[in-house]
Amino acid sequence: MNEGKNGRNLDPLFRPKSIAIIGASETGLYQAGILRNLLRYGYSGKIFPINPRREIVQGLKSYRKILDVEDDVDLAVIVIPRGFVLDILDQCEKKGVKAVVIITAGFGEADDYGKYLQKKIEEFAKKTGIIICGPNTAGFANIRENIPVIARLDPPPIPGNVAFVSQSGALMMALYGVFADKSVGLSFIASTGNQADLEISECMKYFVEDENTKVIAAFVEGFSKISNFMETADLALMKGKPIIILKVGRTKVGAAAALTHTGSLTGSDKVYDAVFKQKGIIRVDDVDELVDTAKVFSLFIDRIPEGDGIAVITQSGGLGSLTADLCGAYGLNLPELSGRTLERLLSLDELLTFGSLRNPADVRGEGTRAHMLPKVLEPFIDDEKYSYIVILLARPAIGEEDIETARTIVELSKNTTKPILVVWVGRKMPDSGGNLDSQPYRILEKNGVPVFHSPGACLKVLRHLISYVKFRKKRIGG
């Protein structure tokens, strides 16, 4: 292992050809769940359950110890109590295992004994060069290649281009569900837990280098390998793969008496903020914003517009005004209607524009109905001034008529390179029963049209896209 830590290859962890699960069983969240998922999702490599008390686990031959396995083992997953972990690691080394996931908790985050054990694990990783993920991790899933080293993966994943990595295992699992609900396609999810060895920025770098991953989302408490993080950020910017980070720890830590102004004005989170700005990292403030931003980047990554003009088409004047206010606050550009675009729109008698229309364009209920939407949107789609189209709807997202509205928007979206986004304010749940997926809201969501509950949520995401493109253009030159 001569390679520096910044450059090591994580394939044995994320693309193992064989996996041993130490402590695999018929019950228990991790003991049973990981093996069950590997089987359920059709992992193509070899699986070796290790459990001295059983001959067979979930239909597979079980081994007493990892050293009894005849074949090579790339990855060992440890789900046994902490007291046995060091001994198992020694066996893994003898066996020639290349990567280990330690699911077991009770280490650095726990008591003195746990801290002692974690220290030993750190030393072991340094000494042997074996990649160690965890301890206290919820594992990972390589979604496109059916390698779910994870206890729960419901609903079944949608393979896609977003990689999500989190230090917190619980949050990785929870956000997996949010990504799934919003129909975001994923390439990887991973949690690094206590980071005795493998650090979150190493995962980010691996994902930046992965050809199927186009967008990286991360929940971060802090980076320990700063130089690796900086390198990763540069690489990502070069490759045009946005990194979106939700970082905790914004609260200012009381600084002791500093002797210069500069000293008292540079808290660590402020420095993170500065570094993110400097490196083109997209910083978000909350989980919804993280998922929404990742989703929109993911959908339009190959055709993010260079321009920043936004056309807003609204059913409601009030919602339009709110959106205009927020655009002002966020510094977003709403170019006024003019020329041919204006003429074409004013010629639509159904809109009752009485000779004037602005941006946001208030086209009333009539202008946002399914049969009118193509006529209303096409002038904007054809106008180079507008790079993004936002449709504001203010009515219940329920019922046959709006199923048609949603389908029309999906069709329009498929036939243009310009991103079309929908803000739908109003009821979204049907009265009772019924298939949720047949509802207008879900039709949009599942067919590549991002849909938001409020204008603010939508505009925040647009702001991220626009500033990312500008930043990258300035640095890389488009």
Added chain:
Amino acid sequence: MSVSEAFKILTYKHCVEILARYNIPLARGNIASSPEEAIKIAENIGYPVALKVLSPQIIHKTDAKVLKLGIRNESELISAYDEIIRNAMHYNPNAEIQGVLVQEMIEGVAEVIIGISQDIQFGPVILFGLGGIFVEILEDVSLRVPPITKYDAEEMIQEIKGYKLLEGFRGKPKADIKAIIDILLKVSNMACELRESILEMDLNPIIVREEGKGAYVVDVRMLFKENQ
């Protein structure tokens, strides 16, 4: 960031040497150890001048009243010299007085601060802000981790809320923003080269003149690691 390790405050003379090494423009001046010397220096650079007592024990010169601005002639200089030395002794009887700085008065359109501090994780950090209350009360500053590019420097300046004041506010001439960028890039270079030794630095204030006329450091403070 607080200074947790053993440090030393560099003398003004030492600071000036370091700034000169990085070609960072400084207001003209020299250190006098007597009123007679001060007069010679003042005649050399031309009135009006500023007088400042240099002492490692006196950090806030205004609070200690050891700073006199806009001295127009020899007699004003003699009485000012006497006054600020007395004020220094009064402020801290044990203060070691390293001399009195006689400095040219620079008229500008804005005062800015540029600094360096050390972050536990990222190492040196560069700070930019407008001088006075903007930094002290409003904390209207921007930060970057060196090395920075020209774009980073531009964005640092544009990022602060007080940027409008530099762009020429209410008929004031536009400040020499290029000169600020130039100093930021030099400070970045300095922070990278001195990353192992420098703990903190304030260039405060830097007087920025109108477009094309430059920006000049008027006061400087540097903290280095003790063993450097």
